[in-house]
Amino acid sequence: MRIGIIGGTGIYTYEGNMVSVDTAYGSVEVVHAVQGDHTVFFVPRHGAGHVLPPHRVNHRANLQALADCHVDRVIGITTVGSLREDIAPGTLFVPADFVDFTVSRPTFFDRGAVHVDMSQPFCPEVRQAVLAAARARGEVAEGVYACTSGPRFETPAEVALLRRFAHVVGMTLAPEATLARERGLCYASLSVVSNLAAGLQEVLPAEEIAAIYDRMRPVAMDVLEETIASLPRERACGCRGAFERGAL
Numbered sequence: 001m002r003i004g005i006i007g008g009t010g011i012y013t014y015e016g017n018m019v020s021v022d023t024a025y026g027s028v029e030v031v032h033a034v035q036g037d038h039t040v041f042f043v044p045r046h047g048a049g050h051v052l053p054p055h056r057v058n059h060r061a062n063l064q065a066l067a068d069c070h071v072d073r074v075i076g077i078t079t080v081g082s083l084r085e086d087i088a089p090g091t092l093f094v095p096a097d098f099v100d101f102t103v104s105r106p107t108f109f110d111r112g113a114v115h116v117d118m119s120q121p122f123c124p125e126v127r128q129a130v131l132a133a134a135r136a137r138g139e140v141a142e143g144v145y146a147c148t149s150g151p152r153f154e155t156p157a158e159v160a161l162l163r164r165f166a167h168v169v170g171m172t173l174a175p176e177a178t179l180a181r182e183r184g185l186c187y188a189s190l191s192v193v194s195n196l197a198a199g200l201q202e203v204l205p206a207e208e209i210a211a212i213y214d215r216m217r218p219v220a221m222d223v224l225e226e227t228i229a230s231l232p233r234e235r236a237c238g239c240r241g242a243f244e245r246g247a248l
């Protein structure tokens with residue numbers, strides 16, 4: 001089984017061999033490594049060297065590169081702000097659904113009326129594997145991820161609105177999950193809560209956020225490794241056909 005990982009702030013490198021994959025949407029640096037029964041393909045979401053801010057991430061190239069590497073499943077690692085006081089910085093969060101407030105809305109279908117089914121936003125098989133692996137490592141929260149365009153953080157009024165229906169806020173999940181679905185790839189995410197959103201606490205000093213990253217990086221890597229090890233070789237989910245079912 002070939003598994004794609006898209007790493008974000010906090011998890012940015014992977015041991016393995018780097019290749020450059022040219023896609024119709026741009027070139028992507030992909031690290032590949034054998035892990036047990038699986039081959040892992042790691043893409044740094046913000047480009048090699050972390051050069052792209054959230055609103056400039058080339059999501060189409062990232063997902064196309066993984067599709068071109070013939071991966072079946074993708075795990076996206078994201079960093080989020082908590083919208084709830086009971087989801088503290090340092091918590092692992094496994095999104096169960098998302099609300100998309102991004103404005104760029106990248107798609108692989110720029111022509112024709114194509115509507116992709118998102119009634120089950122994440123692959124149930126991969127999501128359960130991430131959840132089980134995360135639970136084995138400590139405190140885990142589940143819920144709704146609100147996705148904003150960034151690159152700025154939210155205002156207190158935006159946070160007051162978002163926390164009515166979402167648990168965390170971030171800037172990258174929605175386009176990634178959508179494009180994965182459009183390519184028939186399984187997708188689920190593991191998020192690390194780095195701070196409470198604006199207005200819910202005093203602004204955290206950069207050193208404190210960096211300390212949370214340092215503490216959580218090995219935990220997230222362990223969860224990732226355990227998730228990969230626990231995934232069955234064959235897909236029993238419906239993600240591959242979700243696009244055809246949703247298309248008009």
Ligand SMILES: [Zn+2]
Nearest residue numbers: 123186237239
């Ligand atoms: Zn699936």
